[in-house]
Amino acid sequence: MDDLLKNKNYIMLSDISRETIETNMNDWVVDHYLGRIQCSLQDWEMSDELKQIITKFAKQFNENAEFRYVSFVRYSKDFGFPQLGPHLDPPTKEHFMFDIQLRSTLDWPIVVAQDDEIKEYTLNTNDALVLEITRNAHWRKPLRFEDSDYLDMLFFSYTDNSLDIPSLEWQSETGLKHMDSYNEELATVYPESEKEIRDRYTNSIKKENFILQGQVR
Ligand SMILES: [Fe+2]
DSSP, X not given: OXXXXXXXXXXXXXXXXXGGHHHHTTSEEEETTTTEEEEEXXXXXXXXXXXXXXXXXXXXXXXXXXXXXXXXXXXXXXXXXXXXXXXXXOOOSEEEEEEEEEEESSOOOEEEEETTEEEEEOOOTXXXXXXXXXXXXXXXXXXXXXXXXXEEEEEEEEEOXXXXXXXXXXXXXXXXXXXXXXXXXXXXXXXXXXXXXHHHHHHHOOGGGXXXXXXXX
């Protein structure tokens, strides 16, 4: 894993179109809007040993589960102002994802809306949450990051080819339902009055300044 994540290019999400995200997922993709950086490995880039260990757990949830990819994500003010609003992930045959917390300087609850029930999960180091990210809207409870704060996650994606792909119409309706209350809460964490300062800070972030390369374990 260590070797595979070294020597990647840095790409600003603002510089690539939605369509090209998948082809760039093997590079470090910096997302200013979410205040995060991410890099992914496809099935064939993963060591068999690691894949076997994690797939053993996946099969306990679904016998048909097939490993798709793993992403490393770091949220930090190095990349913008961390936040993640209510959304569903793009429709695929993905059944579930393991959200594993590697390390963090703060407790940052993941919120999941399942039918009409809303649940919060706060992970500790090495905790994993199993989430159906294409079917249940999910987000992070608005929380202010200070300069030294960061959160590192690993996401393992598993597909089930016998599943139907969820429709886009249904997706937007479910995802948008929680957006107003999220934005209200976000404004208490990152006030509107500071927006100009935040924008200036975000625009000043340059990929040349990142030193994360080769430091991922
Ligand atoms: Fe998601």
